[in-house]
Amino acid sequence: MNNALSGTDALSCAATISASQRSRTLSRRRVKSAPGVAAAAFAASLFAAVLVLTALTAGCAAPGEPYERKPPTPVAIADLTAVQSGSDIHLTFTLPQQAVDHRPLQEQPTIEIYRDFFKPPAPGEPSPKAPAKPTLLVTIPPAMGDRYVVQGHIHFTDPLSAQDFAKHPESLVVYTVRTQVSEKKPSANSNVATVRVFAPFDAITDLATQVTHAAVVLNWTPPGRTLSGTAPTVGVYHIYRGVPDPSAAPGDTSQLKSPLVKIADAQGPPFQDTQFEFGASYVYSVRSVAQYPDASIESSDSNLAAVTPRDTFPPAAPQELIVVLVPAQADAPAHLELSWAISPETDVAGYNVYRSEQESTQGARLNADLLLTPAFRDMNTQPGHRYFYTVTAVDRAGNESPASAAASGGVPAAGQGNP
Numbered sequence: 001m002n003n004a005l006s007g008t009d010a011l012s013c014a015a016t017i018s019a020s021q022r023s024r025t026l027s028r029r030r031v032k033s034a035p036g037v038a039a040a041a042f043a044a045s046l047f048a049a050v051l052v053l054t055a056l057t058a059g060c061a062a063p064g065e066p067y068e069r070k071p072p073t074p075v076a077i078a079d080l081t082a083v084q085s086g087s088d089i090h091l092t093f094t095l096p097q098q099a100v101d102h103r104p105l106q107e108q109p110t111i112e113i114y115r116d117f118f119k120p121p122a123p124g125e126p127s128p129k130a131p132a133k134p135t136l137l138v139t140i141p142p143a144m145g146d147r148y149v150v151q152g153h154i155h156f157t158d159p160l161s162a163q164d165f166a167k168h169p170e171s172l173v174v175y176t177v178r179t180q181v182s183e184k185k186p187s188a189n190s191n192v193a194t195v196r197v198f199a200p201f202d203a204i205t206d207l208a209t210q211v212t213h214a215a216v217v218l219n220w221t222p223p224g225r226t227l228s229g230t231a232p233t234v235g236v237y238h239i240y241r242g243v244p245d246p247s248a249a250p251g252d253t254s255q256l257k258s259p260l261v262k263i264a265d266a267q268g269p270p271f272q273d274t275q276f277e278f279g280a281s282y283v284y285s286v287r288s289v290a291q292y293p294d295a296s297i298e299s300s301d302s303n304l305a306a307v308t309p310r311d312t313f314p315p316a317a318p319q320e321l322i323v324v325l326v327p328a329q330a331d332a333p334a335h336l337e338l339s340w341a342i343s344p345e346t347d348v349a350g351y352n353v354y355r356s357e358q359e360s361t362q363g364a365r366l367n368a369d370l371l372l373t374p375a376f377r378d379m380n381t382q383p384g385h386r387y388f389y390t391v392t393a394v395d396r397a398g399n400e401s402p403a404s405a406a407a408s409g410g411v412p413a414a415g416q417g418n419p
Contacts, residue, residue: 071181071184072099072103072105072181072182073099073181073185074098074099074187075096076187076189076190076191077093077094077187078191079093079094079191080092080093080190080191080192081093082173082175082195083195084195084198084297085298085300086203086299086300086301087159087161088157088158088160089158089160089175089195090155090156090157091113091175092153092155092156093190094154095108095111095145096179100187107181108142108146109142109180109181109187110141111139111145111154111177111179112136112138112139112140112177112179112180112186113136113140113156113158113176113177114137114175114176115158115173115175116135116174117168117171117173118172119171119172120170120171120196127172127194128194129192130189130192134189137158137175140156158175160197160227161227164197165197165227166228168197170197171196172195173194173195173197174192174193174194175192175194176190176192177190178190196294198290198292198297199226199228200226200298201225201289201290201299202223202226202227203223203287203301203303204223204287204288204303205302206220206303207219207285207303207304207305208220209305209307211310212272213311215272215273215274216309217270217273218270218272219270220269222269223288223299232292233290234288234289235289235290235291236265236266236289237269237286237287237289238265238286238287238288239262239263239271239285240263240284240285240301241260241261241273241283242256242258242259242283243257243258243281243282243283244281244282244306246281253283253305254304260285276309277309278309278310278397279308279309279311282307283305283306284304284305284307285301285303287300287302310397311397314393314395314399314400314401315343315348315393315394315399316393316402317392317402317404318343318391318392318393318401319340319341319404320340320341321338321339321340321389321406322340323337323387323389323409324338324409325337333379334383334411334412335377335381336377337375337377338353338376338377338378338389339374339375340374340375340391340404341374342374343374345393345395347395347396348393348395348396349370349396350369350370350371350393350394351391351392351394352365352371352394353367353371353376353389353390354366354391354392354403356387356390357387357388359388359408362390362403366378374391376391381411382411383412383413383414384410384411384413385410387409387410388406389406389407389408390403
């Protein structure tokens with residue numbers, strides 16, 4: 001509704017209100033001068049009231065702007081936390097959903113994050129509070145807020161530089177957060193989140209993998225300095241492993257199907273991961289831990305080393321092969337029985353038997369299918385011939401072992417001894 005009046009309307013309103021005032025004055029005078037004319041006075045007052053009501057209905061009220069509610073002031077954040085990981089400080093907090101007057105916020109507020117460095121307090125001294133004028137670190141506009149939301153909370157990473165660690169060695173960092181919908185109505189400071197920061201070691205950059213029959217072996221060069229240039233003791237190395245995203249481009253280790261999880265501690269390189277499966281894919285990272293008198297600080301991730309171990313390792317050759325002549329019986333002709341020690345390797349799927357009439361030649365395989373037990377009966381021999389046998393083991397990946405040591409035997413011809 002437009003509350004502004006034209007010049008003519010304003011004069012009309014003024015005249016109407018003035019007439020009503022004169023009518024009320026006249027009625028009062030009449031009442032005083034002639035009490036008998038009370039009815040006329042009442043009529044005059046009633047007429048004056050009608051004039052005023054008409055004037056108000058026509059918009060003759062006092063001009064002014066329409067009433068607007070004040071911009072909301074968000075409630076202060078109360079769950080701010082700060083944690084160091086490598087050279088990064090991870091901040092987590094929940095955005096306010098209502099104003100201090102309990103009105104719900106209709107839009108996501110602007111976020112202001114403040115950071116200040118302090119010397120650590122002496123024993124018994126209180127922790128420092130946020131300064132009256134904290135140092136603004138970053139402003140996150142509402143349009144960018146969603147990119148920091150994880151499971152309903154804001155997650156912001158403050159990457160400290162080598163210069164920060166060198167300028168503020170072992171300092172206490174104080175963080176506060178404010179939010180606002182209007183620049184003139186910022187929230188109060190959040191709770192104070194403090195973290196004492198120590199310089200981590202430089203991230204390892206040459207992590208490499210090697211696959212053996214029993215383990216994935218990790219090797220790397222131990223770091224020599226921290227981001228501040230100092231060289232504390234390496235307390236331990238943390239070994240992390242994850243699963244790469246199969247939909248990622250070849251060689252892209254930044255996309256993980258499952259997050260990196262610490263699987264072991266190591267005192268130094270090399271490290272052998274024996275808890276793996278051939279054919280599965282893995283991504284490895286190593287973080288070195290700097291040992292300070294009051295803290296142990298883990299470095300950032302090393303380069304990510306991806307590997308899909310393939311079983312290309314044949315089992316060991318079978319041992320203790322023997323050949324025994326079984327004389328002819330009523331229901332079976334004479335033949336040769338072979339046996340050998342069972343393989344101690346857990347992934348052996350079966351065995352092959354080879355026969356040759358020349359000691360230095362492996363010869364032909366006698367079994368059509370893998371033998372599941374360490375024994376074989378050769379019923380296809382010619383009396384009077386000497387045969388040389390070898391045996392191999394085959395694992396589940398199809399890798400075949402070297403041949404065993406040869407063992408010989410034969411079925412004698414009639415009237416002959418053992419060939």
